[in-house]
Amino acid sequence: MRLRFPQALGYTRFVTVSAATRAQTLPPLAAAALAWAVPGLGHFLLGKRQKALVFLVAIPAMFVIGLGLSGRLFPFDFSQPLAGLAAVAARGVGVSSLVAGWLGYGQGVVTAASYEYGNTFLIVSGLLNMLVALDAFDVASGRK
């Protein structure tokens, strides 16, 4: 990545920034938040592009398969604790889970043979992306 530094003498200097330096410039919380919002975005900005590509493909694919299997995006109803926890877990996928909910996807078809499989894919895709966000936090804070 090249950063632009304006100089006092009226010219512009471009400096090449290594992945390690970039990791130090991206705050850990920002890395985790971006990784949550779009799977792989945190790792991409931290210079781990191959990992980012895997996350960008695999996690949304699991989420879409879950919707295709008639899974349900549960509402945040903690009077039924397991349903509430499932709601939190599935929202771990980030913005796409919120958009899917707004567009009316994820209503769930209880009578479908694949309903429980769909729920499992939705929930686990969210949980995996939460792990990805934690990993981005660790990378940005220099622990990995």
Added chain:
Amino acid sequence: MTSHLGLLVLFAFFVALVSATISHDDPAAQFRFGARIFGGFVGAGLVLGWLMYPLPF
């Protein structure tokens, strides 16, 4: 696809892929770890399936 085995294999593949990518940086180590997770999921599913086969409910 609503095949139990097919969905199990698909699920195991994605979980193994993401877990291995998170936990290791070296491609060879990622492959070994991912293969262990994938095999564990599929193997455990098959073994538990056969163990439950005689159950009447």
